[in-house]
Amino acid sequence: MTSPAHTSAPYDALLLLSFGGPEGPEDVLPFLENVTRGRNIPRERLEEVGEHYYLFGGVSPINQQCRDLKAAIEADFAAHAVELPVYWGNRNWTPYLADTVRQMRADGIRRAAAFVTSAYSGYSTNDQYLEDIERAREEVPDAPVIDKLPVYCDRPGFLEPFADAAQDALNRLPEDARLVFTAHSVPLDQPNRELYVAELETAARTVASKAAPGKPWDLVYQSRSGPPTQPWLEPQITDHLEKLSGEGVRAVAVVPIGFVSDHMEVKFDLDVEAAERAAELGVAFARAATPGNDPRFAALPRHLLADAT
Numbered sequence: 001m002t003s004p005a006h007t008s009a010p011y012d013a014l015l016l017l018s019f020g021g022p023e024g025p026e027d028v029l030p031f032l033e034n035v036t037r038g039r040n041i042p043r044e045r046l047e048e049v050g051e052h053y054y055l056f057g058g059v060s061p062i063n064q065q066c067r068d069l070k071a072a073i074e075a076d077f078a079a080h081a082v083e084l085p086v087y088w089g090n091r092n093w094t095p096y097l098a099d100t101v102r103q104m105r106a107d108g109i110r111r112a113a114a115f116v117t118s119a120y121s122g123y124s125t126n127d128q129y130l131e132d133i134e135r136a137r138e139e140v141p142d143a144p145v146i147d148k149l150p151v152y153c154d155r156p157g158f159l160e161p162f163a164d165a166a167q168d169a170l171n172r173l174p175e176d177a178r179l180v181f182t183a184h185s186v187p188l189d190q191p192n193r194e195l196y197v198a199e200l201e202t203a204a205r206t207v208a209s210k211a212a213p214g215k216p217w218d219l220v221y222q223s224r225s226g227p228p229t230q231p232w233l234e235p236q237i238t239d240h241l242e243k244l245s246g247e248g249v250r251a252v253a254v255v256p257i258g259f260v261s262d263h264m265e266v267k268f269d270l271d272v273e274a275a276e277r278a279a280e281l282g283v284a285f286a287r288a289a290t291p292g293n294d295p296r297f298a299a300l301p302r303h304l305l306a307d308a309t
């Protein structure tokens, strides 16, 4: 395989690594069992989250988003003469990472760089993906080396699409709208939680200063699971909407800074649950788009590869 030394050596493939999601009603329960195995998530929470998926025909948007992102990365590579094949594997659903690694091995890949669909440090957002890589490699004899590319929450390719999207959401609302950033909550005792929060704050501050200099903003959390007795990052977005409404705020632009695409946490927890709460409170609500397959975001793997070599 030929690849320009300045952009991709010593790698001979890019691996797109994601979370995975169900693609039909019969996938929902086995998927949820995969996600929560050994993680102390109450049965009621699982049933509730199952309903979120059934509301969308049992299909999570995340897999199609990965297919689209993979195509966008391939287009970016082609436009810049980077001749690396792009593979895709997931933690919790097909294509399972171990199967992808097996295919890479069969294709003669020796050393791959992994681009994860999560931008931050922290256990759920980084460390757990490193564990996934090592577990998958253990399943495949003579597996290729796989290096995770660095976290990219501070990169323009991630932040610029968010800044445009935040501006767009604000443009749909009255002048005095509040800017609210949201990310997935995690348990307070999760390893590297402080780093996750610090990076979220920096990303939110950067996007706010680009999209709406001087406007007040907040960082809140969503999609909490786990038993009610276990403390997680707060406040939750729904509680925060109530607080803002009590303070007289009449419009809110919500920026899902903790996510890279419009998957179920965005489509349900924000577009359905938080939007309904805002409507009940009489607060106008606009949700900013995520990077998805924005060409600037799809160029990130190439930029990270160039830095890595």
Ligand SMILES: CC1=C(CCC(=O)O)c2cc3nc(cc4[nH]c(cc5[nH]c(cc1n2)c(C)c5CCC(=O)O)c(CCC(=O)O)c4C)C(CCC(=O)O)=C3C
Binding pocket: 019, 020, 021, 022, 032, 035, 036, 039, 041, 045, 046, 049, 060, 061, 062, 117, 118, 124, 125, 184, 185, 186, 187, 223, 224, 225, 226, 258, 259, 260, 263, 264, 265
């Ligand atoms: C920080 C973080 C991200 C962002 C980083 C990243 O993007 O990776 C993220 C993403 C996602 N989380 C997802 C789905 C789920 N997460 C769950 C459970 C949990 N998430 C956690 C954290 C995070 N999760 C945690 C600490 C748990 C508790 C159990 C555990 O410690 O593992 C559960 C169980 C049920 C429930 O919600 O309780 C589900 C179904 C999907 C797929 C969505 C789709 O299908 O479109 C995506 C992209």
Ligand SMILES: [Fe+2]
Binding pocket: 184
């Ligand atoms: Fe999650």
